[in-house]
Amino acid sequence: METEESGSTPDVGVRGGASIGGTHFVNGTNHEGKRSAHQSWSLRRRVTSLLAVVAVVLVVAVSVITLAAFQARESLALQVDSLTPAVSAVEQTHSAYLTQDHALRGYILTQDREFLQPYVESQLTLTENQAVLAQLAEDNPEVATNVDDLLAAGRVWTEEFAEPALEQVSRGQEVTQEELRRGRILFLELSRISDATTSQLEAEIKEARDGLTLATQQVVALLVLVGLVVVFLSVFLWVMLQQWVLRPLEELAGHMRQVSEGYYAHRISLHGPPEIVRLGQDVDAMRERIVQDLDEVASARRKLQEQSVLMENQTEELRRSNLELEQFAYVASHDLQEPLRKVASFCQLLQRRYQGQLDERADSYIDFAVEGAKRMQTLINDLLAFSRVGRVRNFAPVALDDALDDALSSLSTRLEEADAEVTRDPMPTVQGDRTLLTQVFFNLVGNAVKFRGEEDPRVHISVERRGDEWVFCCSDNGIGIEPQYAERIFVIFQRLHTRDKYTGTGIGLAMCKKIVEFHGGRIWLETDPPTAEESETSGDRDSGRTGTRICWSLPADPAEDEDPAPDRGTAEPIAVDSGDEGTEDAETTPEDSAPTAARQPTGTDNPGEDGAEPGDRPGGVRSAQPDTGGGTVPPGHGAGP
Structure with missing residues (x-):
């Protein structure tokens, strides 16, 4: 490791370069002063500075994009929320007045009140649209004059021609041609003002659309610019990370491969940011501990092999012992049972044949012999049943x-x-x-x-x-x-x-x-x-x-x-x-019913009963x-x- 006692970072070795007299050259260029200043920064400081620059650029770009988007939103809101409904209201108002004019003239000519039905129905439409136009005049001073003129022309036509004509016809009076011409002139003025208002509103809509188009183009241009900046910063960040992190880590990986291949004495020394250098030191310390642990593992492995050999010997001895136990169980279940049956049978024969002919002590001795033989049979059968438990798993x-x-x-x-x-x-x-x-x-x-x-x-x-x-x-x-x-x-x-x-x-x-x-x-x-x-x-x-x-x-x-x-x-x-x-x-088995020392023999036992196997399980199983x-x-x- 090349480190200084003062805590300054070591020199960073650059691949493809050479070092002469403590001065590093890369492709013939002296980088000593530049590298010294560069290495004084830790990896965290470098990454933080880079991310700060990226953040500032992104904040500026987002601010500009937000401003352009806000302008586009205002243009769109003006077009959608104000101008477009106003054009529709002007057209509907003119259409309603036109309907009333036709209905009124038909009523004047025919004096049939059915012609007045469209006139009455159009009045509701006029009332609604007049309220919309009045609100438009308050919100948009640029079109307020034309809107006011349109509303005034409508009132003049209604007050000076429509209402007097209706009143005359209802009284049975005839509307003169002069009055009809006067009404026609007023209506043409109303139509002219309506067309002028519509043209002005459409011009305003076109202007709003142009503003929306311009704002949209600005947003797109800014997005493209931000994309280019992000790509540039990403490439720059990748290059810096490659130089600051990936290359030192590749160097560390090379050292680790040598250690993993068995070169445990190979020392690990890294060059780069202080964090990378400390990482190399920690890894080298871990390598030394691994070498120590491997020595201990090798020693433990030798001991384990010795114990494994001992365990195999003990397993073989246990297998041989189990085999002998199985052989004993077979002998106990066959060869040892037969002598016991004979002893019990002949003792019972003696008991029946000589009962009362011998003294009381002799009868007791015979009872003891019969009871002992039966107890031995029961014990052997019980031991066999106990040893067989778990031998076969048939669940x-x-x-x-x-x-x-x-x-x-x-x-x-x-x-x-x-x-x-x-x-x-x-x-x-x-x-x-x-x-x-x-x-x-x-x-x-x-x-x-x-x-x-x-x-x-x-x-x-x-x-x-x-x-x-x-x-x-x-x-x-x-x-x-x-x-x-x-x-x-x-x-x-x-x-x-x-x-x-x-x-x-x-x-x-x-x-x-x-x-x-x-x-x-x-x-x-x-x-x-x-x-x-x-x-x-x-x-x-x-x-x-x-x-x-x-x-x-x-x-x-x-x-x-x-x-x-x-x-x-x-x-x-x-x-x-x-x-x-x-x-x-x-x-209790048939043998358990045999006479004991505490009971007098009954004389009903026979050798055939003595031959029964003791220790039967429920249902006839041992x-x-x-x-x-x-x-x-x-x-x-x-x-x-």
């Missing part, structure tokens, strides 16, 4: 009313035994997997019935539209869940009660969470105090909260209405008759148990759903 429109009907149908026996009452809102239609969404209803309603209190179970399924999602809630009047366990209940194998008190594997709510998240939603335990409507639904009429309220969301179709599907009458409760309080969990999982809670704490 389609699902009417949740139908899905809820399927779930309640599968739970009908359990609902009857518990004397449960289930109410519901009209359900919408969503995109999803019908089997999985049915499983969510099945698990939640089953848990609500299983974890009940002393009252008969009351369950309500509600739904509302919130923005771009549907929010569902399953509320009951059961034993409830403490807020501190709101997250724990959705973790696989986490239980809030011992297995002796409430059966289950601890996978049900975890499976609900996985299904809901697979559909793009979320699930949570509602821990806020219940509203009056919720309390009425769940049976909570005391000050403390009872029951459980689990909510989940599913994406809504933005194109559909916010109202759920039409009411199908599902708001009516589904209530059934009584049953005992000790119902099984929400996914499913997981719907409770919360392992672990216990200190006495007095609420249980999981």
Whole structure:
């Protein structure tokens, strides 16, 4: 950069010139003094001065054009607003007097009053035009004399001939030829004055037209002149901008191209107005920062490549691990099931064949073996069902009313035994997997019935539209869940009660969470105090909260209405008759009915029943148990759903 410490602008290099001893020559001419004075101006000052000159020229031109246009407007207004109507009024006045003269002479000759009708009608026209001519005489003194003469001649003809002749004829007297000649002379004088007035007005109109033509020519000439000035100033402005801005910017672009081609060490130095020089300095500083950033990016790229290699290795390890898990799932669903079936079947054979023949402890041992084998089968099936969620995405429109009907149908026996009452809102239609969404209803309603209190179970399924999602809630009047366990209940194998008190594997709510998240939603335990409507639904009429309220969301179709599907009458409760309080969990299977350590064997089980697959979904589809999982809670704490 060539800059001076005092802040003066550097010398401007001119293309095609040379510099010798600090003096610049362009085409053999010394421009040192001229360039020094020129460079003392900033770009803003130069452009401002140029625009000021352009503005002054345009203001002068517009003023002259405005004056010429005003003159043209006056000429046109005089012609249109005054002279032309005056000519028309003079001609109409003369025509009206001519009509009256003819009508009067016909009346004098025939004494028929019908000839007077045109005379009377013309009088109205005369009155109107006389008012126009009187106003014209006041506004235009140049024609006032002729107009006054015309009006006076009309009055003389009327007063000295027309009115006396009418009066004589009406009295039956005859109008003499002398009087008729006198009337004729007066009318000819009237016509002469009318013609003179018309000629004078037409001369005035011609003069106004000439003035309008001249003013128009002046406006056109000025417009052409202004156009030429604008073109000249535009060319001059373009040349100045080319010299002050475009050429320095082209020079800057050349420097930038060299940098973009990889010559990052190339320094950027510009000549021109101070603003352009500062721009070059800023760009050069940016180039230096880019060089530093490129070094950092190169270092980060090397680290990223190393991490990418590590990520690929981890991905391959994860793929191998998933493959092993799939292989394990296959083995668990086939190879591990068969030994368990045999163990359960032969233990049941021992139970039926030797029941009562062995001591009480031996019978208990056999019961434990049967129960353990069945629980292992259920756990394996639940794990398989849990692992299969989300493996295949086969979404389609699902009417949740139908899905809820399927779930309640599968739970009908359990609902009857518990004397449960289930109410519901009209359900919408969503995109999803019908089997999985049915499983969510099945698990939640089953848990609500299983974890009940002393009252008969009351369950309500509600739904509302919130923005771009549907929010569902399953509320009951059961034993409830403490807020501190709101997250724990959705973790696989986490239980809030011992297995002796409430059966289950601890996978049900975890499976609900996985299904809901697979559909793009979320699930949570509602821990806020219940509203009056919720309390009425769940049976909570005391000050403390009872029951459980689990909510989940599913994406809504933005194109559909916010109202759920039409009411199908599902708001009516589904209530059934009584049953005992000790119902099984929400996914009881044929194996769940087997004897346990807390129950005496019935002796009705057989190996064929033991061969049934546990964990069936509603409608015969394989499913997981719907409770919360392992672990216990200190006495007095609420249980999981």
